[in-house]
Amino acid sequence: MTTVAAAVADLLAAAGARRCYTVPGESFLSLIDEVDRHPDLQLVSVRHESGAAFMADADARLTGVPAVAMASRGPGSSNLAIGVHTAHQDSTPMVVLLGQVDSHLRGREAFQEVDLTAFYGPITKWAVTAERAQDVPELVARGWRIATSGRPGPVAIAIPSDFVDAEVTGPAAVEVPQAAAVDPAVVDELARRLRAARRPVIIAGEGARPARDRLVAVAERFGVGVCTSFRRQDAFPVDHPNFLGHLALATPEATVDAVAGADLLLVVGTRLDEVTTQRYRLPAPSTEVVPIGRYGTGGIDADPAGLLAALARQDGRTDAVDWAPVHAAVDAWSTPPAVETGGGVHPAAVISALHRQLPPDGIVTNDAGNFAAFLHRYWRFPATTTQLAPVNGAMGYAVPAAVAAATAAPERTAVAVVGDGGVLMTGQEIETAVRLGAPVVVLVLQNGMYGTIAMHQARDLGRTSGVDIGAVDLARWAEGLGAAAYGVTEAGRLDEALHRAITGRRPAVVAVRTDPDVISPTATLTGLLERVPV
Template sequence: MADSVAKATVALLARAGVRHAYTVPGESFLGLLDEFQTEPRIALVSTRHESGAAFMAEAEAKLTGLPAVALASRGPGAANLSIGVHTAMQDQTPMLVILGQVESGERGREAFQEVELAAFYAPICKWSAEARTADEVPALVAEGLTRALAGRPGPVAISVPADFWEQAYDRSAPEVEFPQAPEEAVVERAAAELARILDGAERPVVIAGAVGRDELRRAAEAHGLGVYVAFRRQDRFAEDHPLFLGHLGLGVPADVSRSLAEADVVVVAGTRLDAITSQDYAVPRPEQRLVMVGRELPLPRHEGPATVLDVDATAVLGRLTKGASREWTAGHEAAVRAGEVGDVATEVGVHPAQVVRTLRGLVPDDTVVTNDAGNFSAFYHRYWKFAGPHRQLGPCNGAMGYAVPAAVAAKLSRPHSTVVAFVGDGGVLMTGQEIETAVRLDAPIVVVVFRNGLYGTIAMHQAREHGRLAAVDIGELDLAQWARGLGAIGLTLDRPSDTENVLRTALACGRPCVVDVRTDPDVIAPNRRLSELT
């Protein structure tokens, strides 16, 4: 008896190493859901919102390097899912998106929830396609996985009419062609060219993105490279290393960015130069030589000399041999000073810096930390010390609502690791319902919510630009009680003297736990008060 298209597709995904499929179930892929449920190698995770499903798939892939699957149904579901897909695109994260389409016989008739899904997803994916016949679905899925991992990783989307899943499939399902390691000769040539440029430089720095930690460290030590980490890629290089010069995030102090401004060669490895990493496109300067190392990276608009090495950045860094020694003491000391916690006195509540630094001292070195978008994250980026093997999962595209779903996926992927999520009250109200998913799946994460009653980033911009605020208020909340309503442990932290005890309790409780941290809305960013901007 022939298999169904759904059965052949799920078996293909399992053989390819996919271990989770995240979804809000929909009627346009019922057969696929049923086959996932019977496949022991893949866990089907029901989420509370499609954006949560997409963020979970993105976080798992960022953590493991292998694509996870995100599923959504037709127009509304696909629209909800798209936020996390855009995150995967800008963060260079492989993901397979399967979208349930209306029945094939109803296409083009403005059927219920019909949208041209392949066209809708094309701008936010590496590749998108719609199956024209049932027989081609497994082949499209195999091609999608290959494309997601090839070159610069990213998401792919495949739209499948609802009636295709149950149809018979009597062919041999195709296998996924995983990208091969680059040819040694190609890597050696690229490494030799990079070494030649570095040997002729006086003050070369590297901006590191998605590259191997060990390869980056060895290359930096071999050539005396000063190391900056790209926005939300802080886990790529240990902050206590003497070659560490800083994190190119928001609000970088002038003395931290000085070494970058004074560099004669800027090597960008495994990352695009987005607006934040480039400090609003101030880097590279016209007189600086730019070297881009990585697959299919977009070349920034640069008036000076530029070299593009379209080769895997980790492989190239791993081939660098001994070069010149360089000393970066002043730059490293500036980075260390930037991470020192100063005055943590507040008019009300608890200072975010105190929470971040205290929690860092309590967790093991293999902790996975997820963070949301928002001004609260500036305290985390500044004061959480990255060293050792622990991982950072954060949205480089600045998508709110990332942290809680990402933490759930991280715990499912690494059940023996401590997983902590940092989020603001704005972000937790977008996707915090995924705490119920954590409870249901017994994924004991710790969610630290910085509650200041504001969309803090926008409030800061408004205060600076207009001297007053508009539409940024968030009402009085009891997030501890809300968490308990979702089945989690809920704790409140509103006194500085309770900080360590409350965080210890959260880490030890063995269940999903939300810590509702009351913070002063005036403490809008490190070393900045909102009242000083109005």
């Protein structure tokens, strides 16, 4: 016999989990203890539950293995929800364990009680509350299978607190889903269609990232142009002549036209979300669409890596498809401008400096906000760099994600690129990095406002409201959390500060005062305000 807590810890370790992220709570005390004492698991105690869920998302996306996020009852589970929604829209496998009120108190609005099955149902693949203690190990095992099969995503299992110490016979076995063998006839037919297509295009996303080399081989063999889906810029090398651009919130017309003009579109390892499709304008009605993977309906239900490997062994096309004009247009569009500002550092200069200083195998986590437009447009992802970014636009993602990346892959350099709005939401996780010795670098573009909202207000209303952020001394703040800190107010100091932060191999913050008027790569705030009559 063993306890539920011990059985769950053993089960998670046997399945391959290595880290559990949490703010400790009284509704699952023994589970915290068992995870902490388990030789194959690391308990990561964080400063806010949103950080725990963001860390679990980044960990799973980086390693390919679900991480675990744990929270307690109503308040803790509510805080955790933003990162679970992120995992849901990101198609990230995650196991969420939630402490719940005692089983005999459920349904009476007990202290901190929330119906967690109903709450988490819309933002997970599966949500369940254990009705009996002996069911808990099997529910966790089932949750792992659901999280990692089909389109990956988060699952949530709520465990009443009186079940955690109950005795059970032992852990359930986890059957890790295996990728189905690729049907040779399906590969032959898809290769034939690629050879016959006039303008074949691939949109590559999360599921294509582990098979980037095979994706390149398929693109070259069949003359396919490749776009990356929203915030999945690392899925295909930008310097490859078949690269057609990143389908983001701002996308060059050459990229949109290339996708719209495709007669055959393979959607590899991604869903056709609102941003990737440019508000559902793409693909064109005349385009034949073939989803590959389990991210959409129809198409080919196969592991993208296996299918791409099989395609790369097929006979290619004999005629050439000329993507040079599109690639050249995208390349020119993404070249950083040589500009100066009068009120702070130009955001494009920050991205250029990061490009010069970050090692080729670095990990870039980016937050949500208008500053990210400069990263998406001007960062040219080397073939070995990883990007971790939330497709649901959740502010506060970058810092916790980078902490998780630096914990899971300490040999690589993890850099969080974030605005002052995002860093003031979850930047307290720098303390987690300091405590763990995770050498994360936090690069803050500090313009003193919620830039995205200011841009929309200026463009639509001709004025701004509620967007100001005070002139926080982020360098002193970071030092108070135990990190090295560098304040930058001039572009000429960017390289030195970033070099010192990256080579220092300890948690560090580089706070750059950027020009608040440079609100996007194509607009100034004053220019937008002047366009709308008040």
